[in-house]
Amino acid sequence: MGTQLVMYDEEYNRINAVCDRLTKDANAKVVFLVDKNGQLISASGQTQNIDTTSLASLTAGNVAAMGGLAKLIGENEFPNQIHEGARESLYMTIVGSRVVLVVIFESSTSLGLVRLRVKKASDELAKIFEALLKKTESPGGMASPFAEISDDDIDNLFSE
Amino acid sequence: MSFINYSSREINCKIVYYGPGLCGKTTNLQYIYNKTNPETKGKLISLSTETDRTLFFDFLPLSLGEIRGFKTRFHLYTVPGQVFYDASRKLILKGVDGVVFVADSQVERMEANMESYENLKTNLAEQGYDLAKVPSVVQYNKRDLPNAVAVEELRGVLNTRGVPEYQAVAPTGVGVFDTLKAVAKLVLTELKKGG
Numbered sequence: 070m071g072t073q074l075v076m077y078d079e080e081y082n083r084i085n086a087v088c089d090r091l092t093k094d095a096n097a098k099v100v101f102l103v104d105k106n107g108q109l110i111s112a113s114g115q116t117q118n119i120d121t122t123s124l125a126s127l128t129a130g131n132v133a134a135m136g137g138l139a140k141l142i143g144e145n146e147f148p149n150q151i152h153e154g155a156r157e158s159l160y161m162t163i164v165g166s167r168v169v170l171v172v173i174f175e176s177s178t179s180l181g182l183v184r185l186r187v188k189k190a191s192d193e194l195a196k197i198f199e200a201l202l203k204k205t206e207s208p209g210g211m212a213s214p215f216a217e218i219s220d221d222d223i224d225n226l227f228s229e
Numbered sequence: 230m231s232f233i234n235y236s237s238r239e240i241n242c243k244i245v246y247y248g249p250g251l252c253g254k255t256t257n258l259q260y261i262y263n264k265t266n267p268e269t270k271g272k273l274i275s276l277s278t279e280t281d282r283t284l285f286f287d288f289l290p291l292s293l294g295e296i297r298g299f300k301t302r303f304h305l306y307t308v309p310g311q312v313f314y315d316a317s318r319k320l321i322l323k324g325v326d327g328v329v330f331v332a333d334s335q336v337e338r339m340e341a342n343m344e345s346y347e348n349l350k351t352n353l354a355e356q357g358y359d360l361a362k363v364p365s366v367v368q369y370n371k372r373d374l375p376n377a378v379a380v381e382e383l384r385g386v387l388n389t390r391g392v393p394e395y396q397a398v399a400p401t402g403v404g405v406f407d408t409l410k411a412v413a414k415l416v417l418t419e420l421k422k423g424g
Contacts, residue, residue, distance in 0.1 A: 074232045081236035106324030107288075107304060108232040108241045122271045122290045126304065130276070130285060133320035215240070215420040218296055223417045226293050226301065227410045 074104055074167075075205045080197055081111075087193050088113040091170075095186035096178040098157065101171040102164075102194070103128045110168060124171070132161065132169050151180065162187050165195040167202075230324040231420060239300045242416050243324055244409075247349050248331035249341035250282070250310035253370040256399040257331065258289050258305055261409060264402065265291065283309040286321050293413065303413055310345065319352045327416040328353075328365040329408055331399075332387050334377035339386070346387050360390075364415035367394040368408045373401075 088100045092114040099114035101121065107129035112121050136146045146166075152159040160172045160183050170191055172183055232241040246254040255275065262273040271290035278284050287307040294301060308318040330349060332342045350360045367388045369380055380396060388394050393411040397404030 073230050076232070076234040076236055078236045081234065104232060104324075106230055106232070106243060110232075110234075120272055123274050123288065126274065126288045126290075126306075130288075130320070133323060134285070134317070137316055137320055215296070215299075215417065216423055218417070218421050220418075222296050223414055223421075226296060226417075227414070 080201045083197050084111050087190050091186055091190040095183045097172045097174045099173040103169045105129055128169055128171055162191050164191045165198045167198055231326050238298055241302045242326040243304045244327045244412055245325045246307040246329045246331055248310055249333055249345040252331045252333035253399040254307035254331050255283055255287050257405050258287050258307055260402045260405045262289055285317050322352055322356055327412045328363055329412050331368045331370050332383055334369050334371045335374055336376050336378050343386055364419050365392050366408055366411045368397050370397045370399050372396045373398045
C-alpha cells in the first residue's frame with residue numbers, strides 16, 4: 070500500500086531550497102514537485118498565474134498513464150518526459166520512484182541545460198526523500214496530528 | 230494515501246467516486262462544484278470525450294476547514310465508468326483514502342452496478358487494498374426515475390457490508406453532500422486511528 074507521505078519542517082525547507090536553486094540554475098519559469106498521487110509538495114518561481122493544484126493532479130495523471138504505457142511495452146516506467154510547446158515547454162522527471170519533478174521553461178532556455186540541472190537536483194531530492202521515509206517509518210516518528218482529534222472536531226467541520 | 234505536511238500545516242486526502250458508466254459520478258462533482266464557495270474550491274477539471282463521457286478522470290479540490298490547526302483538503306476524483314477504460318480506472322485508485330460507490334438505481338443497470346462493484350474490489354486488491362478496510366460509502370443515485378429498483382434490493386448486492394448509504398438524485402443535489410460528508414468523516418476517522 071506504500072507509506073503515507075509525511076513532511077516535516079527540516080525536509081520541507083531543504084526541498085524548497087533545492088527547487089528554488091533549480092529554478093535559477095536551469096533558467097526555468099517554474100519548478101514543481103508533485104507526489105505521484107497528485108499532491109503538490111513544492112512550487113518555486115513564477116507560480117502566480119498557474120493553478121498549482123490542478124497542475125499537480127494532472128501531472129500525476131500523466132505520469133500514471135505513461136507508467137501504464139511503459140509497462141505495456143515491457144519498460145518499468147518512463148523516468149523522463151519532455152513536452153514541447155510553441156513558447157513554453159515542460160520537463161518531468163521521476164525522483165526516487167515516489168515524486169515527480171516538473172520544470173516549465175521558455176524557449177529561450179535550452180533543454181540541455183534543463184536536463185543537466187534537473188539531474189543534479191533530482192539526485193539531491195532523492196536523498197532527502199529517502200531520509201524522510203526513514204524518519205516517517207522510525208518508531209520514534211511524530212505522532213499523527215489526528216491521533217488526538219475528537220469526533221466533535223470532525224463533526225464541527227461539517228456543522229455549517 | 231493522505232499527505233500530512235507539518236511545515237505548512239496541511240493535510241490532503243484523496244476520495245474516488247467509482248461506479249458504472251453514466252451512473253452520475255461526474256454529476257456529483259459538478260453539483261458539489263456549483264454549490265461550494267469559490268474560496269473553498271479549486272477548478273473542476275474534466276478529462277472527457279467530445280460526447281462528455283469521462284475519458285480519464287474528473288478532479289475537484291475542496292477545502293473543508295481546519296482541524297486542530299491543520300488545513301483539511303480533499304481531492305475528489307471520478308473514474309471513467311465505461312468497461313473498456315479499466316486500465317485508466319486502476320491508475321486513479323492509486324493512493325486512495327476513501328471511496329464512494331455510485332450505483333445507478335435503474336433496473337436495467339443492475340448488472341452494470343454489480344460488474345463495476347466487483348471491478349472496484351479487483352482493482353483495489355491489485356493496488357494492495359481491501360475494500361472492506363478502505364473507508365467507503367454507497368450512493369444509490371437516480372432515485373427519481375420510475376424504473377428505480379427498491380433500495381433493499383440494491384443493498385442486497387452492493388452493500389452487504391453495511392457501510393453508510395445514501396439515496397440520491399445527483400442533478401438536483403439530493404444526497405450529494407450527505408454522501409461526501411459521510412466519506413470525508415470516515416477518512417478523517419481512519420486518520421485518527423493512525424491509518
